[in-house]
Amino acid sequence: MKVKNIIGLAVAALSCVQFAVAQQPAKKATKLTAALQMTGWNKGKPGMMELERGDEEGNFYYLQEGTEQLMQVRASACSMFVIQTPADMASALTDFYGGDLEDARKKFAAVKKKYAAFVGLPGAPSTTAALHELTCAVRLLDVAGVKELAASIPGEKELIGSDAARVAAARVVALIDDTPASYKPISEAVVAAIKKHGANMDTESYGWMRYALGRAAAAVMTASKDKAKAANAAVDFYCQAVMSMHGAHKNLPADAIVRAMTLLWDMPGVQDYAAKAAKPMDKKTWGKAPADFRDAVALAHYYKVLYAASGAAANPLVDQLDAYYFNALEGVKKAQ
Numbered sequence: 001m002k003v004k005n006i007i008g009l010a011v012a013a014l015s016c017v018q019f020a021v022a023q024q025p026a027k028k029a030t031k032l033t034a035a036l037q038m039t040g041w042n043k044g045k046p047g048m049m050e051l052e053r054g055d056e057e058g059n060f061y062y063l064q065e066g067t068e069q070l071m072q073v074r075a076s077a078c079s080m081f082v083i084q085t086p087a088d089m090a091s092a093l094t095d096f097y098g099g100d101l102e103d104a105r106k107k108f109a110a111v112k113k114k115y116a117a118f119v120g121l122p123g124a125p126s127t128t129a130a131l132h133e134l135t136c137a138v139r140l141l142d143v144a145g146v147k148e149l150a151a152s153i154p155g156e157k158e159l160i161g162s163d164a165a166r167v168a169a170a171r172v173v174a175l176i177d178d179t180p181a182s183y184k185p186i187s188e189a190v191v192a193a194i195k196k197h198g199a200n201m202d203t204e205s206y207g208w209m210r211y212a213l214g215r216a217a218a219a220v221m222t223a224s225k226d227k228a229k230a231a232n233a234a235v236d237f238y239c240q241a242v243m244s245m246h247g248a249h250k251n252l253p254a255d256a257i258v259r260a261m262t263l264l265w266d267m268p269g270v271q272d273y274a275a276k277a278a279k280p281m282d283k284k285t286w287g288k289a290p291a292d293f294r295d296a297v298a299l300a301h302y303y304k305v306l307y308a309a310s311g312a313a314a315n316p317l318v319d320q321l322d323a324y325y326f327n328a329l330e331g332v333k334k335a336q
Contacts, residue, residue: 037080056120105136119155127155147174165197169205180223183216207244214238254307264296286326301325
């Protein structure tokens with residue numbers, strides 16, 4: 001989801017606005033400021049307005065100028081309605097895009113709670129914060145947290161496009177429990193999510209689902225007669241997840257690489273070959289190596305260059321396998 005200095009924009013083609021006086025005064029709540037344009041207010045010119053609260057029907061409430069009278073207007077009846085980003089949301093987003101997911105997650109949780117009175121309005125900070133809090137939980141591999149957060153998103157019925165798709169993908173992650181029985185519900189949830197949201201799903205959200213399938217396939221392997229087949233399926237899912245999430249963040253793809261590499265390392269004949277192979281390898285020994293061995297080494301090298309170098313946790317198996325790495329293109333003449 002793209003986030004700018006101001007969040008939320010609703011445009012409607014209505015030619016008039018219905019005003020209604022609220023029967024009861026609003027409870028005291030944190031206020032927000034919105035840039036809006038509506039007929040009959042400020043002579044129809046764009047202006048800034050302080051919002052007292054909103055409701056789940058998409059109405060916002062404000063005090064009539066010079067009075068304590070609370071007025072109600074439907075946001076969709078405005079030709080422009082943009083809620084300005086509050087300072088605490090901006091701080092959370094700074095941490096989020098700076099990679100401090102732990103701190104960002106705490107700030108988003110606070111923002112979600114603080115602005116709950118405005119849920120239902122276009123660009124409501126509470127809903128935006130909830131989506132980012134959920135993203136933090138997925139990226140931090142907190143499956144229990146994802147399950148809790150994805151169960152209830154404030155303002156979810158208003159979500160469309162990639163935001164709705166992201167929630168669906170997160171709910172697939174929430175099904176991870178590393179048991180063989182998890183494969184069917186995860187597979188079914190992936191199919192349903194793609195059928196409903198595929199056209200709007202971004203690559204990171206898609207990668208989350210491939211990661212979940214990888215975890216499920218790896219769990220199936222523990223109870224499968226054909227462990228190699230199940231392991232290969234898991235490796236494929238993990239690699240699809242890595243490629244889908246490349247550049248988005250490092251936690252989840254780094255974990256997927258390590259899991260895939262470990263599965264390959266445990267494949268028949270791989271460790272036996274490693275015990276006999278000399279380091280560093282040459283073209284001949286590399287060419288004779290089992291495919292699973294070469295793939296494990298390639299993933300280890302990939303991890304070390306792209307993830308360990310950027311702060312991902314060191315891994316002993318990565319270092320062990322990377323020592324065997326051989327560049328298969330070494331010595332090949334460039335095409336003339």
